[in-house]
Amino acid sequence: MIYTGGTIGMRPGHRGLEPGHDFEQRARVQLDRLPAERRAALPRFHCLAYRDPIDSSNTRPEHWARIAHDVLAHQHEYDGFVILHGTDTLAWTAASLSWQLAGLNKPIIVSGAQQPLEVESGDALANLEQALRFAACPGLAEVAVAFGGRLLRGDAARKWDTHAHQGFASPNANWLGEWLDHAPVLHVTRSRPPEGVCRPMPWPLEAPPRVARLALWPGIDSDMMARLLTPELQGLVLEVWGSGNVPEDPALLALLSTATRRGCLIVAISQCPHGSLAMTSYATGHALRTAGVIDGGAMTPEAVFTRLSHLLSLGLSPQQCRHHLVP
Known part of the structure; x- marks a missing residue:
């Protein structure tokens, strides 16, 4: 168990x-409150508690790398890992660990509490309790989020409610x-390790990759996006409308084209939380x-x-x- 904050x-x-x-002492005291059969x-x-607990609102890519480094440093000593983390950016850390620890072939369970x-x-x-029990499931071989009675894929989980269990x-x-x-009940007989290289990010990161996120809004223009x-920008998560729509603005599309030609990786996803893109359905998506x-x-x-x-x-x-971006 790694307690990060x-x-x-x-x-x-x-x-x-x-x-x-x-x-660790506080956790064991609380676990001792469980009925005898559940304690058994x-x-x-064992517990590794960070001396400088992280408020998850302050999480940075360096922290993702630190956690992955600690898991890999002990990968041969344990059958599974529990990462305890603040909820605000828990999904970000779980997704990052999914890529960093791909191929580890052990359960890495990320959890926390409201x-x-x-x-x-x-x-x-x-x-x-749930995180510990899922971390001991031999049929699990990937990063997952255990929270509120659900076990979710680490690269698919999102914080959905600010207060609900x-x-x-x-x-x-x-x-x-x-x-x-x-x-714990698994809905898979053997989960799949996400595609990738089982290797942590360089830690500490002296120069983290310059990646940004931008959600379109009505009225956005090329001057705003150019800022x-x-x-220097290496990657951009571009949240578009519906199944892949953007404003029909030639200057804006030209700006995107110029950025991708110089090597900036721009990935479009929908602002809708459900469903995926279909960029060939509309002319703007084709553009x-x-x-x-x-x-x-x-x-x-x-x-x-x-x-x-x-x-x-x-x-x-x-x-x-x-080539490797979309698994």
């Missing part, structure tokens, strides 16, 4: 909730499993393809952003990145 380990402070320490079903575990561990009737103890969903992918009758599409924009299919913004960051961090050429 987040609400699950927080305690009340003068300014509100703040990162807490002594997490828990796997044995409320701190000691809150009565909160969700922390339940999520902790079932705070995460995977709108375009089936669940990997769920928690039924106080036991983002600088020559995006002509401009060199990559069809991101049904990938989430978190998945595309972290995929771009990971591939670029490996030093691959733009053409190689294009």
Whole structure:
């Protein structure tokens, strides 16, 4: 178990909730509250608690690399891993770990809580128990998110609710499993490791890849977009309308084309949380393809952003990145 920070380990402070320490001892005290048969079903575990717990709102690509580095450093010692993380950017970290740890062939379960561990009737103890049990499932071989009784693919999960115990969903992918009758149930006989290279990002990152995210809005023009599409930008997640529509603005499309020709990787996904792109259905979608924009299919913004960051961090050429980008 790697405790990185987040609400699950927080305690009340003068300014509100703040990162807490002594997490392993506190976690074991809470797990001891479970009924005897459920305690007996828990796997044995060790805990690595970061001395500088991360508020997930402050998470950066360097933190994704640090977590992957710690998992790989201990990959031969454990049958599975639990990563405890703040919920605000948990989906981003889970997606990044999906790419960084592809091929590890062990369960890596990312979880957290909407409320701190000691809150009565909160969700922390339940999520902790579920994460530990799913991490001991031999049929699981990928990064997954265990939260609110659901087991979701790490590269498909999104935070869906700011407060509800079932705070995460995977709108375009089936669940990997769920928690039924106080036991983990997998919906797959053997999960697939995501395609990729089992290798962490360089850590620490001295110069993280320059990747941005932009959602279109009515009235956007090429002058506005040009402020983002600088020559230094290496990748862009472009959230378009519907199944792949953009404004019929020749200057805007020319700007996108110029950026892709110089090597900027631009990936289009829909602003709709459900469904995927069909860029050949409309003329504007065809124009995006002509401009060199990559069809991101049904990938989430978190998945595309972290995929771009990971591939670029490996030093691959733009053409190689294009080949590996959409799994």
